[in-house]
Amino acid sequence: MPIYEYKVTEGEKGCAHCVERFEIIQSLSDDKLTVCPECGAPVVKQISAPSVGGSKAAFDDRAKAAGFSKLKKLGKGEYEKQY
Ligand SMILES: [Zn+2]
Numbered sequence: 253m254p255i256y257e258y259k260v261t262e263g264e265k266g267c268a269h270c271v272e273r274f275e276i277i278q279s280l281s282d283d284k285l286t287v288c289p290e291c292g293a294p295v296v297k298q299i300s301a302p303s304v305g306g307s308k309a310a311f312d313d314r315a316k317a318a319g320f321s322k323l324k325k326l327g328k329g330e331y332e333k334q335y
Contacts, residue, residue, distance in 0.1 A: 255276070256284075256285070256298075257275050258288075260293050261293070261295060264293045264294055266295075268290075269291065270295055285297070
């Protein structure tokens with residue numbers, strides 16, 4: 253069964269359980285978790301980092317493919333466009 257990661261919604265206090273990402277195993281037929289099972293704070297599903305090929309280079313490739321530019325900070329207010 254897939255494991256989903258959730259974290260308390262930005263700006264919500266949450267509890268020790270949900271203030272950091274927590275994992276929950278849900279079957280596909282289960283409803284998406286919307287609140288922390290411990291404290292009831294609203295939670296958001298996290299995008300799981302791919303376990304394979306999740307290197308920074310791969311990320312750059314994806315960003316490039318998606319049309320994002322990567323800017324390297326050279327100094328105060330100065331950026332070099334890397335691609
Ligand atoms: Zn919580």
